[in-house]
Amino acid sequence: MxxxxxxxxxxxxxxYFILSIFGTLMVYSASSYVAIGQDKNPEFYFIKQAVFVCxxxxxxxxxxALKYTALKQKKxxxxxxxxIVGLLIYLLIFGKExxxxxxxxxxxxxxxxPAEFAKISVIWYFAYIFSRRQQQIVRDFWSSMKxxxxxxxxxxxxxxxxxxxxxxxxxxxxxIIMIFASGVSTKLGITMGALGIAIILGVxxxxxVFGTKLPFxxxxxxxxxxxxxxxxxxSESAGLQLVNSYYALSRGGLFGVGIGESVQKTGYLPxxxxxxxxxxxxxxxxxVGVIVVLSLFSFLVLRIYLIGIRTKDPFGSLxxxxxxxxxxxxxxxxxxxxxxxxPITGVTFPFISYGGSSTIVLTISIGLVLNxxxxxxxxxxxxxx
Numbered sequence: 001m002x003x004x005x006x007x008x009x010x011x012x013x014x015x016y017f018i019l020s021i022f023g024t025l026m027v028y029s030a031s032s033y034v035a036i037g038q039d040k041n042p043e044f045y046f047i048k049q050a051v052f053v054c055x056x057x058x059x060x061x062x063x064x065a066l067k068y069t070a071l072k073q074k075k076x077x078x079x080x081x082x083x084i085v086g087l088l089i090y091l092l093i094f095g096k097e098x099x100x101x102x103x104x105x106x107x108x109x110x111x112x113x114p115a116e117f118a119k120i121s122v123i124w125y126f127a128y129i130f131s132r133r134q135q136q137i138v139r140d141f142w143s144s145m146k147x148x149x150x151x152x153x154x155x156x157x158x159x160x161x162x163x164x165x166x167x168x169x170x171x172x173x174x175x176i177i178m179i180f181a182s183g184v185s186t187k188l189g190i191t192m193g194a195l196g197i198a199i200i201l202g203v204x205x206x207x208x209v210f211g212t213k214l215p216f217x218x219x220x221x222x223x224x225x226x227x228x229x230x231x232x233x234x235s236e237s238a239g240l241q242l243v244n245s246y247y248a249l250s251r252g253g254l255f256g257v258g259i260g261e262s263v264q265k266t267g268y269l270p271x272x273x274x275x276x277x278x279x280x281x282x283x284x285x286x287x288v289g290v291i292v293v294l295s296l297f298s299f300l301v302l303r304i305y306l307i308g309i310r311t312k313d314p315f316g317s318l319x320x321x322x323x324x325x326x327x328x329x330x331x332x333x334x335x336x337x338x339x340x341x342x343p344i345t346g347v348t349f350p351f352i353s354y355g356g357s358s359t360i361v362l363t364i365s366i367g368l369v370l371n372x373x374x375x376x377x378x379x380x381x382x383x384x385x
Contacts, residue, residue: 004065007374009307015300016366019351020053020359022293023277027354029259030280031273033266045273045354052356056363063367068375071368072315077128081151084121087114088158101162115159115167116357120364122155122171123178123322130182131314137183145179163218166345170329177325178318181308228343242340244269245276248283249338256286273354275346278338293352301327307373316372323365 028046035044063071070076087105091114095102104111129148130137136144152175160168176196180189204225206214212222223238231239231246248264251257262283265272272280282290301324308320327350334349336342348355350362 007377009373023352052359060363060367064370113357116361126178127318166347173329224343245279248279252283252286
């Protein structure tokens with residue numbers, strides 16, 4: 001492991017480290033008032049997040065230290081997928097409903113979200129399957145996709161009916177991008193992309209016309225669409241979060257009101273340390289603070305995409321593309337909800353928002369990318385020698 005550190009990609013590790021530390025501090029700032037209101041220590045969520053970040057850091061180092069070939073073991077990958085499917089089924093049957101969804105599994109004092117771990121499991125599985133079937137995908141796309149598409153559909157369905165629409169949407173986009181990157185023809189890729197956009201627009205129009213008459217739409221989910229269409233019309237109910245998000249961002253202005261000085265986190269903006277932590281960041285550090293964070297995060301995502309493009313091994317390439325897509329889509333959905341560009345889905349912002357399962361999955365992903373990057377660097381040095 002010590003020898004492998006000379007291959008550590010600083011352009012991945014440093015942005016990840018800075019975002020994780022800064023995110024932990026923002027969790028403290030955004031959660032302290034809420035913790036006091038819950039009769040807890042002001043540092044309650046800060047300490048938990050710090051523990052999650054430390055555990056994730058150790059896991060990422062362990063994954064980085066593994067031999068690259070160990071990541072491609074079929075038995076390990078399939079067992080991970082089966083465990084995730086089993087946990088998702090268990091949740092639907094025995095899971096405790098929280099805020100209208102069965103998404104949490106309690107293991108002693110710790111709660112985990114299997115849907116979060118499903119994201120990295122799908123990426124890992126698709127990278128393995130597609131890298132082994134590249135020639136088959138080019139020759140006969142539909143035949144080569146039967147098995148992975150079925151398993152993918154099962155996972156999507158199990159997450160969607162929790163219901164966790166945000167998580168399902170992220171996994172759906174990950175799957176689509178990884179299929180595009182697997183070797184499909186440009187014509188087929190464009191056709192599938194257009195079909196996906198048409199389906200999304202069609203669902204939105206169905207919701208607008210039929211509302212809660214639709215069998216798959218819960219009342220609270222319809223309220224999110226109503227808040228998206230006209231948040232100020234329902235500012236005292238469904239639009240409360242979005243309206244107060246606007247107030248927070250507006251109050252922050254260019255340079256913010258100062259770290260710890262947010263007003264919206266004191267009971268006005270629900271979920272200030274999870275879904276809407278970017279609003280608190282904007283209020284306290286202003287537009288400049290938001291741009292700095294988004295720039296650092298964008299650099300990290302682009303760097304991972306670059307590693308994926310440069311990696312000659314198909315498995316590593318697809319792994320990096322899938323992980324970069326997960327980061328990008330998750331951040332986009334969160335920002336879309338915060339800014340009112342799309343309905344609120346309860347998706348957190350990577351590395352900044354509070355969340356144990358999310359933090360662990362994100363750091364596992366960083367460990368995988370660092371492993372792929374180290375393999376590339378080692379190969380380049382050997383080739384040059």
